[in-house]
Amino acid sequence: MSEPRWLDAAQQRDWRAFVDGSVRLTEVMDRDLKSRHGLSLSEYEILVRLSEAPEHRLRMAELAEHASQSRSRLSHTCSRLEAKGLVKRAGCPGDKRGVYAHLTGEGFAALDRAARDHVETVRAYLVDVIAPGDLAALGRVFRAVIARIDEG
Template sequence: MTDRPVEDTQGGTARSLDDGPPRWLSDEEQATWRAYMHAATLLEDHLDRQLQRDAGMPHVYYGLLVQLSEAPRRRMRMTELAQSAKITRSRLSHAVARLEKNGWVRREECPSDKRGQLAVLTDDGFAMLKKSAPGHAAAVRGAIFDRLTPEQVVQLGDICRTIATGLQPATGADLPWLR
């Protein structure tokens, strides 16, 4: 069915009702969209369950530890970490509080800006990341890369970069991680 209301974006900007008649998804586009949403939801659940079981943390927390491990001196400004992780500052603050409780992250005052804070990956956090990384890599490999041909891996990367580029705003858009 091509006359159902489905989100439509052009160049990363949502169409308004004044842009003319809606461009409904074709049957093939609708099937592809639903397959993507189904796979994305299953993948996130799969990775969350694996990390909860093996490391006692959700996937988003693991991603924060990875970001910090790759940062200079294993520390990042909280606002930069929120932006990099694509989560709100409020959600980041809650996540960092939980990671602090586990002893995996600590907060420090930002020496260059008294209003800012740094999130710092502790030695215990780095050890937890090293311990959980092999299982996470195996879960990602099993869920995605072992199922695809080398050509499909390249195509998937190209497709994801194209979508991300089209959705990445050029200037200060009202994005959750900038609030």
């Protein structure tokens, strides 16, 4: 096996900025949601996806997909959210293996409160500190990445 195609200095610098920056940005978001609303970032993601679904409910497997989590992780996390009263599980008529996760009224209210703060954080630490064109580039980049991952 020959020498790999190393990144050049500029590529390396940009890649590293992403690695560091995205970890740190995620930390900020997580800390913020936890301290102000008692929700972890991944719990928040779950509530968001449910809130966007028709009837505020999704099958566990779909929810896992949308939230980029393993089914097992989702099961555990949903148990916690259910204990907090933000989510409720109910059997799925038609497919007895299936389970729907529903957002409760309380869950929706909690999400609404959290989202108001969250969007300000997203602005404060990302959107408002970069050029608009660079946000668009970010979108292009990760849509391409997702497409690449999905294609196998």
